Amino acid sequence: MSRARRARERTAHPSTYTPAPGHRFNVGDRVTIKRAFPPGHRRTPYYIRGKEGVIERICGAFPNPEELAYGFEGEPAKVLYRVRFQQRHVWPDYQGPARDIIEMEIFEHWLAPVAGRAKSARTTQSG
C-alpha cells in the first residue's frame, strides 16, 4: 500500500492498528528474539535479544524503521507484534516476584519460532 493511501485511510478511519496480511505468528505463539547485532538503526533493544517471549498482540504492518531511518520508504512494510516476556527470564537476577512481566514491540524479521504454544497467552488484562 502506498504511503499516500495509508495516510488517507488513517484520516477516514483512525485506528491504532493496521491490517497485517500474511503475518507469520499468532497471539499466544512462543518466539525467540534473534540474537544479532547488526549495525544501523534498530528498534529491538539490546537487552531483549536472545530472549524468549509470547506474542501478546499483532499491531499491523508498518514501514520498516531500519530503512526509514536512512531516508528510504520503509517498503516492504513489516509486521509488528507486541511480545510479552517474564522479567525473571529477561533479567536472571530480577528481584521482583515471578509474576512480573515486560512487553515491547518487535518486528517480524527479528522473531524466530519456538516449538509449542504458551500455556496462557493472556493474563488478567483485557487489552
Add this chain to the structure above:
Amino acid sequence: MSAMATTPFDSYSGSHHDHGHGHHAPVAGHEEGRPSDHEIMSRAMQELLEARGVVTAEEVRRRMEIFEEEFPYRGSRVVARAWIDAPFKRRLLKDGKAACAEMGIDLEATRLIAVENTPEVHNLIVCTLCSCYPRELLGSPPTWYKSDNYRARVVFEPRSVLKEFGTVLPDHVTVRVHDSNADMRYVVVPMRPKRTESWSEERLAEILTRDTLVGVTMPKVPRKV
C-alpha cells in the same frame, strides 16, 4: 516518527558553562548562555522553510501553543470519560486511537494503546531507546521520563523506581512494564479511587495527573478540608 540519536534534550546534560550574553535566540527564550547547536539548526531550518513558503511563523507559534495549552489535558479527559462510561472504556482498551477520535481528539500520527490497571495488574510506561511518549495526548514528556536513570532502571527494577515515586505495590500485583520502543504509544487507565462515585467527569479529570497516566503514581482523592 521516533527520533533516536541526537535529540533536543541532549542539551540538558550539561554544557551550560558558557554564560556569554548577547547571543539570545529570538524564539527559544534562553534565560542564559548561548543557544545550543540544535537550537541554531532548528532556527535556521525554520527560516529556510518560511522563506520558501512551506510554513509560516504563525503556524509554528500556534503549534507550540496547542502543544502546551491543549495536548497536556487530553489524556485526563479521555480517561475520565472511560471511568464514567464503561462501553467507552472497552472501546478505548480495544483501540485507543479510534476511541480518542470519538471524542474529537485527533492523535495525528500517534497510535495509542491504552492499558488498564486492575487489582491484579499495574502498568508502567517507558521508552528505553529514546523518549517515545504520546505527546498528542499528554503533551511533552517530563524531564525524568527522558532521563537515563528512569529509562535504564524501570525495565529491570520497576518496583524500586515506583517506590521512589511513592508507589508501593504488594507482591500479588503483577507489574507490567511497557517499553514503547517502536510504533505504538501507551497510556495507563488507572483504577478509579473510592469516594469518587458522585464526581463529575471534569472533577475526575483533575486527579488524573500526567504521572498517573504514565503509571508511576496512582490517582489520589484529596483529604477533606
